[in-house]
Amino acid sequence: AERPGPPGTTHAAAPAAALPLESDGAHEALIQFLYRAPIGLVQTTRDGTIEMINPMSASLLLPLSNNGDLDNLFVTLGDAVPDLRQWVEAYRPPSGPVCEAVRFWLPADAAEEDARQWLSISLTRLDEARLMAMISDVTLEVQRERSGLALRLDAAARTDSLTQLPNRTAVRDLLERTIARSKLDPEHEFAVLFMNCDRFKQINDTLGHAAGDVVLGLMADRLQTTLRQRTWGRGNAHDETMVGRLGGDEFVVLLDDLRSPDETPQIAQRLLEVLSQPYGVLSRQLRFSVSMGVMRRAEATVDADAVLQDASIAMVEAKRGGGARYRVFEPLMHERVLRRGGIESDLRRALVENELYVVYQPVVALQDDADTDAAPARSAGVEALVRWRHPTRGIVPPIEFIGVAEQCGLIRPLGEFVLATACRQFVEWRRGLGALAPRLLAVNLSRGQLAEPGFVDYVCQVLDESGMDPRCLQLEVTESLAAQDQSIQARLHDLKKLGLTLALDDFGTGYSSLASLHELPVDTVKIDRSFVSEASSSTYHRVLIEATVRVANSLDMSTVAEGIETDDQAALLRRLGCEKGQGYLFGKPMAAAELARWLQPQIA
Numbered sequence: 001a002e003r004p005g006p007p008g009t010t011h012a013a014a015p016a017a018a019l020p021l022e023s024d025g026a027h028e029a030l031i032q033f034l035y036r037a038p039i040g041l042v043q044t045t046r047d048g049t050i051e052m053i054n055p056m057s058a059s060l061l062l063p064l065s066n067n068g069d070l071d072n073l074f075v076t077l078g079d080a081v082p083d084l085r086q087w088v089e090a091y092r093p094p095s096g097p098v099c100e101a102v103r104f105w106l107p108a109d110a111a112e113e114d115a116r117q118w119l120s121i122s123l124t125r126l127d128e129a130r131l132m133a134m135i136s137d138v139t140l141e142v143q144r145e146r147s148g149l150a151l152r153l154d155a156a157a158r159t160d161s162l163t164q165l166p167n168r169t170a171v172r173d174l175l176e177r178t179i180a181r182s183k184l185d186p187e188h189e190f191a192v193l194f195m196n197c198d199r200f201k202q203i204n205d206t207l208g209h210a211a212g213d214v215v216l217g218l219m220a221d222r223l224q225t226t227l228r229q230r231t232w233g234r235g236n237a238h239d240e241t242m243v244g245r246l247g248g249d250e251f252v253v254l255l256d257d258l259r260s261p262d263e264t265p266q267i268a269q270r271l272l273e274v275l276s277q278p279y280g281v282l283s284r285q286l287r288f289s290v291s292m293g294v295m296r297r298a299e300a301t302v303d304a305d306a307v308l309q310d311a312s313i314a315m316v317e318a319k320r321g322g323g324a325r326y327r328v329f330e331p332l333m334h335e336r337v338l339r340r341g342g343i344e345s346d347l348r349r350a351l352v353e354n355e356l357y358v359v360y361q362p363v364v365a366l367q368d369d370a371d372t373d374a375a376p377a378r379s380a381g382v383e384a385l386v387r388w389r390h391p392t393r394g395i396v397p398p399i400e401f402i403g404v405a406e407q408c409g410l411i412r413p414l415g416e417f418v419l420a421t422a423c424r425q426f427v428e429w430r431r432g433l434g435a436l437a438p439r440l441l442a443v444n445l446s447r448g449q450l451a452e453p454g455f456v457d458y459v460c461q462v463l464d465e466s467g468m469d470p471r472c473l474q475l476e477v478t479e480s481l482a483a484q485d486q487s488i489q490a491r492l493h494d495l496k497k498l499g500l501t502l503a504l505d506d507f508g509t510g511y512s513s514l515a516s517l518h519e520l521p522v523d524t525v526k527i528d529r530s531f532v533s534e535a536s537s538s539t540y541h542r543v544l545i546e547a548t549v550r551v552a553n554s555l556d557m558s559t560v561a562e563g564i565e566t567d568d569q570a571a572l573l574r575r576l577g578c579e580k581g582q583g584y585l586f587g588k589p590m591a592a593a594e595l596a597r598w599l600q601p602q603i604a
Contacts, residue, residue, distance in 0.1 A: 040135030046128070048074030048085065057135050060119055063106050073133060080104040081121065090283035091125060097280045098123040098131070101221060103138060118142045160245040162213055163220035171244035171252050175304035178256055182297055189258035192295040193268055194311035195275070197249040197288055198323035205487060207282060214281050216249065223251060226274050252308070261296055268294055268326045276324065289324030291315050296328065313337055320403070343401050344408045350388055351413055358421045359385050359589040362598065363442065363560060363582045366574045380580050381440030381474070384422035385589050386414065411448035416458065419443050423466040423473065425592050430472075436599045442474040442503060447481055447488070456494045463498065470499035474524065478505050492521045503560070507548065514551045525552045527578070529563025535576075536568055542576070549577045 034041055040057030044050050049072055053061075062068065064076050074085040081104055091098045102123075105116040120138040125131055158170040166174070175192065182188045197219075204212040223243045241256040255267060272292060278285040293314030295307050314329040317336075321327065350356055363381040388396040405411040422443055429437040449455055463470050475495060481488055492502055503524035504517075517525070527545055534541040545561070552559045561573045564583030573581060587598055 040133075042073055042133040042135065043126075044073050044131045044133065046088065046125075046131060048072045048088075048131075051130070057133075060135050060137060073131075077104075077121070079107075080119075084121075084123065087283070088123070088125070088131065091280075092283055093125070093285065095125050095127055096278075096285065098125055099280065100218065103142070160247075163217055163245050165220055165224075165251075166242060166244040168244070168246045171242075171246065171254070172304045172308070174242060174244075175254060175307060178254060179304065179307065188297070189261055189263075190297050191255045191258060191261075191264040192307055192311045193253040193255065193264075193271065193326070194293040194295070194308065194315045195251045195253070195271070195290050196292075196315050196319070197290055198319065199288055200249040203286060203288070207284070207286075211281050212249075215279050215286060216245075218279050218281075219249075219251065219275060220245065222274050222277075223253060223271065226271060227253065246308075252311070264294060264296060265326075265328075268292055272324070272326060291318040291323045292326035293318060294326050294328045310334075340404050340407075343396075343404045344410070346390065347388070347401055347405060347408075347410055347414075350390070351410065351417070355389050355391070356414070356417060357387050357389065357591075358418055358425070359387050359591055360422075360425075360438075360595045361385060361582060361589040362438075362587040362595070363440070363580050364586045365579065366561075366570065366581045367577075367579055380438070381442060382426075382438045382595065383442040383444075383476075383582065384418055385444075386418045387589075406446055406448055409448070411446045412452055415444075415446060415449045419459070420462050420466070423462050423468045426472065427466050427468050429592075429596065433596060433599060438599075440472055440474055440501075441468075442476055444476045444505065450477070450481070450488050450491050456491065456498070459495060459500075460498055463500075471501070473500040474503050475500060476503040476505045476526065477522075489521060496521055506562075514547060517551055517557075518555055522557065524558045524560060526560045526562055526582075529583070532561050532563045532569060532573070532583075533565075535572055536566075542572070545573070545578070546576045553577070 034052070034054045037054055037056060040060050041052075041054045042050060042057045042061075043052040050070055053070060058070060061070055061073075061076050064080055070076060074088075077084055081102060084099070087098050100122050101120050103118055103120050105118050116139070117137065118139045118141075120136050122134045123131060124133075158167055158173075159165070160167045178190050182190060200212065200215075203215060220243065227241060227243060242254050244252045244254070246252055253271065255264060258264065272290055275290045276287070278287050280286075293311040293316070295311035295314065310329045310333075313333050314327045317333055318325050318327040360382040363383060365380040386398060386402075388398075388401060390396050402411075405414050422441055426438070426441040452458075459475075462468075463473070477488075477492065496502060501523040502521060503526055504520060504522045505526050506528045507525050525548060527548055531541045531545055535545055536542075549559050558580065559578045560580040560582055561569075561578045562582050564570050564573065564581045564585045566585060569583075570581060570585055587595075590598065
């Protein structure tokens with residue numbers, strides 16, 4: 001079989017493997033399709049040697065060839081896309097996109113910028129030996145984009161320099177016009193989608209800000225492409241439907257001229273799916289999710305600033321729900337924001353007025369321990385937990401203020417208070433209770449604490465001032481925190497050098513797995529309460545717990561089951577080999593004096 005080509009070009013035989021056809025008729029149909037396709041298609045070997053090229057590709061690429069030969073794609077595009085060969089060599093997966101919609105222009109003598117011919121290339125690895133390139137003329141698309149921006153943006157100050165999208169000022173002005181139009185036309189439906197990436201900071205921290213900028217540019221392209229597809233076949237699509245970047249990793253989509261409010265959830269879900277697809281950057285496939293807040297016309301009764309603020313509030317609610325989802329704004333969300341604001345103010349006062357205190361929940365031994373006959377099995381350890389006694393509200397649940405403390409920067413002083421208080425109390429127990437005293441103190445850590453440059457020095461200082469043996473201190477981090485951030489892992493290694501132990505909290509709910517457990521610098525695995533609660537009735541959860549215990553034992557790690565509430569659960573976890581347990585069956589979180597009394601009856 002010969003590849004089609006323009007008159008005067010040399011034809012080369014295409015490998016049979018490249019065209020897995022069942023009949024000559026199918027072969028001829030495919031050749032005709034490739035010959036007439038309105039987009040350029042080029043199949044090459046891994047080193048760029050062209051095996052198959054259709055006339056559209058040849059027509060587009062010939063102006064880039066010095067001698068009229070189109071033997072090697074990398075050579076032909078050497079000046080226009082000089083990094084193409086490097087991208088292919090750096091790409092590691094056996095197949096997938098090497099680059100997406102990379103634009104370049106054709107050389108022309110004294111060509112004005114507006115008169116340039118623009119091409120776009122997308123390169124995909126088919127397998128270990130072959131590549132497929134799609135080349136298209138995007139001159140009209142570029143011109144339309146530029147003319148469209150020129151019509152909507154009256155100055156460069158209204159354009160985001162990274163993505164060339166409208167910036168906050170331009171978004172705000174267009175939104176004001178849309179709101180005004182809706183007030184005059186009761187049938188006019190619109191919606192605002194406010195988007196923020198989940199854990200985008202990790203890309204900047206691990207790969208650098210340049211890689212983060214590339215991802216933001218790809219996100220902008222995907223948003224625009226998806227919204228352009230929405231307008232196909234819609235003769236009444238309004239010109240002012242647009243995508244904007246507010247700054248950082250925050251994007252806004254204004255959906256104008258909606259057919260009905262029911263159209264918004266479909267578009268929101270479609271955008272979430274598109275943005276969650278992997279991004280090919282620096283020979284890596286990056287994945288992350290997006291949280292989205294949706295503001296509908298029915299709630300947008302004030303001005304653009306208020307609409308953006310409310311959409312942002314809904315986005316934060318989506319993040320609080322776990323991310324990778326959208327939330328529609330509701331007026332009740334305002335009340336929650338005001339309540340969180342009040343909590344922040346009161347929490348700052350609480351740290352000064354000593355309203356915070358520490359309680360301790362027992363961690364008990366589930367298996368016989370022949371080496372510790374002098375100590376009761378149930379006093380294996382305690383976990384320190386913070387509580388807040390508000391002067392007017394009474395006891396404030398931790399779920400209401402821990403998240404606020406992390407968001408407003410109070411988690412560091414709060415965490416330092418818990419660590420120092422718990423270490424002093426633990427030393428007092430050891431002195432006063434002797435063999436009855438807990439053998440281990442567990443204290444939770446947050447990302448905000450671990451991110452502090454001087455945190456390791458602070459822990460060392462607390463150990464010295466309290467006189468606590470570092471071997472008796474266990475610091476706990478969540479599974480997602482320990483597995484996702486290299487800088488955090490380095491900090492954890494520094495902590496272990498002090499002689500203390502580390503625990504992986506809530507295992508089974510984060511991002512690591514049993515296969516990667518050996519990569520984490522931890523000594524104890526705490527099985528999340530959600531698995532414990534289902535273990536008695538769910539074979540899946542029971543098998544997962546057993547597998548976790550076996551893998552942990554093989555790595556010389558201990559295991560703790562959280563949230564044990566019934567005798568049946570405790571008995572099952574003993575049979576599965578879990579070493580320790582924690583939950584209301586053994587003891588609720590209690591004050592230091594109450595815990596000392598709880599320990600007393602255990603002598604027998």
